[in-house]
Amino acid sequence: MENKNLREDIKTIIEKVKQEILPDNTVKIWLKKNISKFQDLKGNLYVVAIGKAAWRMAKAANDVLRHMISDKVIHGVVVTKYNHSEGNIENFEIYEAGHPVPDENTLMATKRVLELTNNLKENDVVLFLISGGGSALFEMPVDGVSLEDIQKLTEALLKSGANIVEINNVRKHLSKVKGGRFAQHVYPAKIVSLVLSDVLGDRLDSIASGPAYPDGTTSQQAIDVLRKYNITVSEKILNALAQETPKELSNVETFIIGSVKVACENAEKFASQLGYNTFVLTTTLDCEAKEAGKFLASIAKEIKNSDRPVKKPAAIILGGETVVKVKGSGRGGRNQELALSFALAIEGLENIVLCSFGTDGTDGPTDAAGGIVDGQTAHKIRKAGLSPESFLENNDSYNALKIAGDLLITGPTGTNVNDLIVLLVG
Numbered sequence: 001m002e003n004k005n006l007r008e009d010i011k012t013i014i015e016k017v018k019q020e021i022l023p024d025n026t027v028k029i030w031l032k033k034n035i036s037k038f039q040d041l042k043g044n045l046y047v048v049a050i051g052k053a054a055w056r057m058a059k060a061a062n063d064v065l066r067h068m069i070s071d072k073v074i075h076g077v078v079v080t081k082y083n084h085s086e087g088n089i090e091n092f093e094i095y096e097a098g099h100p101v102p103d104e105n106t107l108m109a110t111k112r113v114l115e116l117t118n119n120l121k122e123n124d125v126v127l128f129l130i131s132g133g134g135s136a137l138f139e140m141p142v143d144g145v146s147l148e149d150i151q152k153l154t155e156a157l158l159k160s161g162a163n164i165v166e167i168n169n170v171r172k173h174l175s176k177v178k179g180g181r182f183a184q185h186v187y188p189a190k191i192v193s194l195v196l197s198d199v200l201g202d203r204l205d206s207i208a209s210g211p212a213y214p215d216g217t218t219s220q221q222a223i224d225v226l227r228k229y230n231i232t233v234s235e236k237i238l239n240a241l242a243q244e245t246p247k248e249l250s251n252v253e254t255f256i257i258g259s260v261k262v263a264c265e266n267a268e269k270f271a272s273q274l275g276y277n278t279f280v281l282t283t284t285l286d287c288e289a290k291e292a293g294k295f296l297a298s299i300a301k302e303i304k305n306s307d308r309p310v311k312k313p314a315a316i317i318l319g320g321e322t323v324v325k326v327k328g329s330g331r332g333g334r335n336q337e338l339a340l341s342f343a344l345a346i347e348g349l350e351n352i353v354l355c356s357f358g359t360d361g362t363d364g365p366t367d368a369a370g371g372i373v374d375g376q377t378a379h380k381i382r383k384a385g386l387s388p389e390s391f392l393e394n395n396d397s398y399n400a401l402k403i404a405g406d407l408l409i410t411g412p413t414g415t416n417v418n419d420l421i422v423l424l425v426g
């Protein structure tokens with residue numbers, strides 16, 4: 001099959017998956033099934049939605065709750081990333097704030113959530129809608145630690161090559177709302193969490209840094225993360241890190257309503273409908289982005305030459321979250337970097353196309369969601385008189401793919417279930 005057809009197919013698959021993984025339906029289905037939790041409520045109902053999918057989760061929840069428990073008063077707050085709100089939601093205050101590094105608006109919105117959920121009674125319930133991005137969007141540093149401290153440390157951790165479990169381990173120990181501390185704040189009220197997972201293995205204490213989940217990590221482990229990645233911090237941060245997070249919580253109930261596995265299963269379904277032999281290679285890809293790109297190129301060649309491990313036309317599907325040790329001064333993200341590295345390793349080969357897609361619609365600090373590349377990608381960059389290798393070296397995958405015309409641009413998608421990679425070999 002020609003590159004052109006493979007490209008069309010990959011775009012179709014990604015577009016269809018994007019629709020399927022919106023949280024709207026899953027939130028509605030869950031609430032309708034579990035409405036008894038809220039119908040018999042003697043106290044008040046508060047809805048708090050944090051993360052990149054917060055707006056859509058809150059909208060879906062409000063649509064159901066307004067009809068099914070119209071006798072109850074609902075107060076709600078949404079805290080989402082800039083440009084991720086899609087308008088007003090009745091009964092809700094909506095805030096936008098900084099991501100992946102928190103800012104003043106993060107603190108302002110979080111303060112508002114803490115005020116609204118202060119002094120709750122045993123009969124009150126907080127419906128907590130959690131999605132990835134929550135760590136940056138929902139934050140109140142512990143006493144003695146400033147916003148600037150958190151910003152600097154977050155920046156260092158994000159560039160270090162540490163994975164999200166490690167990063168959030170540190171964040172949790174410096175926060176008044178992470179690592180189960182938000183659940184302590186609303187106690188004795190109950191907190192029912194619906195979680196859209198963007199962390200590999202669906203670790204509930206890591207997704208958005210687990211504000212309402214017992215923390216499975218320790219202060220010592222947080223300090224070890226800083227050592228492992230050679231990040232030095234002040235004495236006051238070390239002191240704050242030494243305060244343990246709660247390891248048990250009696251007022252929480254938690255339910256996962258979506259994850260990258262669902263994205264992979266949908267990609268498999270849609271690829272299969274288009275006539276591809278499908279193979280989900282992993283839903284927990286977590287190595288360096290560059291390495292993943294190279295490895296996938298070797299798989300593409302194996303299929304092209306020997307029809308192994310799947311016969312052509314083949315669709316190989318992966319889900320996960322790679323990491324990037326950012327050493328250069330360029331712009332990019334882990335999906336774009338994986339795609340560029342793959343493109344270099346299959347340069348000149350026909351009938352191979354790969355798409356690496358950050359399902360939230362923004363890959364790294366760029367306006368691209370990822371890249372769609374083939375054997376011509378590196379060639380197009382060379383034709384412009386530039387070196388694709390140098391772009392990769394400088395972590396400048398965004399500009400490399402831009403020159404090749406191979407960026408995937410979707411805008412914020414309203415969901416966030418980590419990264420999806422689809423490789424087609426025709």
Ligand SMILES: Nc1ncnc2c1ncn2[C@@H]1O[C@H](COP(=O)(O)OP(=O)(O)O)[C@@H](O)[C@H]1O
Nearest residue numbers: 100158324330331332333334362363364365395
């Ligand atoms: N120039 C770059 N090239 C590749 N990756 C980068 C670059 N700059 C930042 N990153 C990566 O982008 C990540 C943050 O991107 P983002 O898409 O917001 O992550 P997430 O969707 O998980 O929140 C950081 O972990 C960092 O490793």
Ligand SMILES: O=C(O)[C@@H](CO)OP(=O)(O)O
Nearest residue numbers: 132133134135207208209
């Ligand atoms: O908020 C967070 O801690 C992470 C994981 O849930 O999300 P993101 O990588 O999108 O910032």
Ligand SMILES: [Mg+2]
Nearest residue numbers: 132164198321
């Ligand atoms: Mg992430």
